[in-house]
Amino acid sequence: MDNGTYMCKYTCPEECNVEVEIKFLNDKDVMVPIRGCPFTASFNAAATSKDNLMTGSAMDKHIKKEIERLTSLMSETKKELTTKDKDLKDVKSLLKVKEHAESTVKNTDLITLNID
Numbered sequence: 001m002d003n004g005t006y007m008c009k010y011t012c013p014e015e016c017n018v019e020v021e022i023k024f025l026n027d028k029d030v031m032v033p034i035r036g037c038p039f040t041a042s043f044n045a046a047a048t049s050k051d052n053l054m055t056g057s058a059m060d061k062h063i064k065k066e067i068e069r070l071t072s073l074m075s076e077t078k079k080e081l082t083t084k085d086k087d088l089k090d091v092k093s094l095l096k097v098k099e100h101a102e103s104t105v106k107n108t109d110l111i112t113l114n115i116d
Helices: 058-083 091-106 109-116
Strands: 016-020 023-025 031-033 039-042
Touching: 016 091, 058 091, 058 109
Parallel strands: none
Antiparallel strands: 016 039, 023 031
């Protein structure tokens, strides 16, 4: 759109779920996926054009659902990572804390993307 943004449109001929992969040409002339890619979308014949708006009811429902999911994830992560009220002489308990910490570090990019 000559302003640093791009617009792409697609009309789906039938109801379905799709996976969308968006790539760009980086400074090394290599096509690489944009952050968070691939994306999923669903096409529903009953959906209205307002559902496709960033301020539409579908987006509102999605955001609320994601906030609930992320809140639960953060609560569970905090519970699993804390050593308070855990038997620190129990190796299995400590290994579980270590495994959860490693999993959190491994998934940092995905967690950050979801929060963003």
